[in-house]
Amino acid sequence: MAELTLPSAPHLYPAPSQATLASHFVGKRIKDVQAPAAIIDAAVVRRNCNALSNAINRLGVGFRAHVKTHKTLEMTKLQVGDSDAKTIKLVCSTVSEIEHLLPWLVECKAQGKDVDVLYGLPVAPSQVARLGKVASALGEGTLGVFVDHTAQIKALENVKGDVWPGHIPIWVAIDVGYHREGVTANSSQLAEIARVLETTKRVKLAGLYSHLGSSYGSASAEDALKYMAEELRGLKAGAEAFLRAGNNSLTGNGKITLSLGASPTATATQNLFGGVSAVHEYRSLIDEVKQNFELEFHAGVYCVNDLQQLAAHATHDRTYDDIGFRILAEVASVYADRADTPEILVAAGSIVLGREPCKSYPGWAVVAPWPDKTTSYFRPGGSSPGWIVGRISQEHGILTWEGRAEQMQPLEVGEKVLLWPNHACIAGVNFGWYLVVDSDEADPEMIQDVWLRWRGW
Incomplete structure (x- = not known):
């Protein structure tokens, strides 16, 4: 196997041990890992x-x-x-x-x-x-x-x-x-x-x-x-x-x-x-x-898709089910009296999601229906209500409710959510690895593998 001498990225940007990460994460379920986390559905x-x-x-x-x-x-x-x-x-x-x-x-x-x-x-x-x-x-x-x-x-x-x-x-x-x-x-x-x-x-x-x-x-x-x-x-x-x-x-x-x-x-x-x-x-x-x-x-x-790809409608049958990359975030606080509906703080801002907009809606990510797949979720251009990341700063993301106040689905401090990002290329940048699940397996919530993500230039 060929060996590169310095400078090369594997030397300059050493990766964590994949075996150690696998021993820590494989076998756990999505809800049990620390957020933010990058989740790939293989x-x-x-x-x-x-x-x-x-x-x-x-x-x-x-x-x-x-x-x-x-x-x-x-x-x-x-x-x-x-x-x-x-x-x-x-x-x-x-x-x-x-x-x-x-x-x-x-x-x-x-x-x-x-x-x-x-x-x-x-x-x-x-x-x-x-x-x-x-x-x-x-x-x-x-x-x-x-x-x-x-x-x-x-x-x-x-x-x-x-x-x-x-x-x-x-x-x-x-x-x-x-x-x-x-x-x-x-x-x-x-x-x-x-x-x-x-x-x-x-x-x-x-x-x-x-x-x-x-x-x-x-x-x-x-x-x-x-x-x-x-x-x-x-x-x-x-x-x-x-x-x-x-x-x-x-x-x-x-x-x-x-x-x-x-x-x-x-x-x-x-x-x-x-x-x-x-x-x-x-x-x-x-x-x-x-x-x-x-x-x-x-x-x-x-290969992973994102909200920008869905907004382009490049194929007739592409849906949210074709997004293979989601970001796990955690509710850090709830603000009940800011607006007609509460606003939610998640510990996932621009350094997690990026700042690239999506032409189909005024937000930075959409909260996916998870863990209950029957939960209503926001669909750009439609009438389905749901949470979006409506504002971001560096570490902070603000969830805003898109829909009538009486339709709002409450979230609690400590509750975890899965986000579909606008642009997968940017949203993955600050993660060192992906936690890999497989929806073809019996338990689609169980982490099957860890894939290391390369860093550096």
């Missing part, structure tokens, strides 16, 4: 991963799993299909994620699997040495990086062979309208990148990549497919402009790979097998692009 995660995997396979395109949401080995394996997968395609947002995955990736390589990992930000000079060590351990051509400026390419071209051996695969980031990373199809910057790549020796083109974060504005499955088509057309236009600028000399002996997605546009592919008008139009677009390019989708938060 059955829901499996179901979400399988649903997207089945759609991608039916379309005959590739898939690259983004691991930034959960930052765990266990969920990464579920995303790629674990032992059944012959190809391991991943995108990571931190070097830490890649370094923590390294031992498993080395095992995958030893088993003859094709490993293809992408560092998902335009590469900064300070990251190159650590990335090069991973590339050395995995072998040439296995680890790729983003570029969207010629300065990045020139810096990579000059990296010494003892820092990063062999050729360095790069992915050109295309801006399809979200204006995060990337360059637009009609920009002089994209054309200059293509011209510089014509003369590079060590830096080799692996593909073009886009992320349409504005797809979270979707309000229906049809909307999500329109965003998907918009992104695909934009990425295709960027690829065609890029190849023209490089005099079509950058394709090598095969097709260039186009990688597109955010969870709404990637999961929208599940609608392409019935239930949505104009399915043929979207399928035809995908088939058209596949004639000249290799095509893959990428996504991350889909």
Whole structure:
């Protein structure tokens, strides 16, 4: 097994003992653990991963799993299909994620699997040495990086062979309208990148990549497919402009790979097998692009889902039951005379839930029906009353009642609640591990495992 020397995240951010955590938590029930706690339902995660995997396979395109949401080995394996997968395609947002995955990736390589990992930000000079060590351990051509400026390419071209051996695969980031990373199809910057790549020796083109974060504005499955088509057309236009600028000399002996997605546009592919008008139009677009390019989708938060994903309505049948991540919180105080209905203080504020809003309601989390699943809970856009986290500060969350006062369900000091967060990627940040239950088991409340969550950069 490959060993990384310092600095690497496993050394800089040591994890607690998984065995010790398991001995403390496994066998307990959710209600018996200290809050706040991060709870994963493995059955829901499996179901979400399988649903997207089945759609991608039916379309005959590739898939690259983004691991930034959960930052765990266990969920990464579920995303790629674990032992059944012959190809391991991943995108990571931190070097830490890649370094923590390294031992498993080395095992995958030893088993003859094709490993293809992408560092998902335009590469900064300070990251190159650590990335090069991973590339050395995995072998040439296995680890790729983003570029969207010629300065990045020139810096990579000059990296010494003892820092990063062999050729360095790069992915050109295309801006399809979200204006995060990337360059637009009609920009002089994209054309200059293509011209510089014509003369590079060590830096080799692996593909073009886009992320349409504005797809979270979707309000229906049809909307999500329109965003998907918009992104695909934009990425295709960027690829065609890029190849023209490089005099079509950058394709090598095969097709260039186009990688597109955010969870709404990637999961929208599940609608392409019935239930949505104009399915043929979207399928035809995908088939058209596949004639000249290799095509893959990428996504991350889909495996656990959250309130933002539900608000996007990217698939027809997604419900609260498809959220695999909940946060256990505890009632710290009750304020009976603040408003028409009491307000409740829970010890879970922005450092637990984050501060990212959800377009479908004015809150930061929704209290789930638990432990009594028949309890009323708030549903954005509907008439169902329930508690939400209506205000937050750093450690404090204020539950407010959404509904008529006479419908209010009282909560008491010391009572525990489960919260559905707005954005799972952010809500998990301050937790060192997930407590794992499995609703397919006889006791869905019993903790079955503990999954360590990677820290660091």
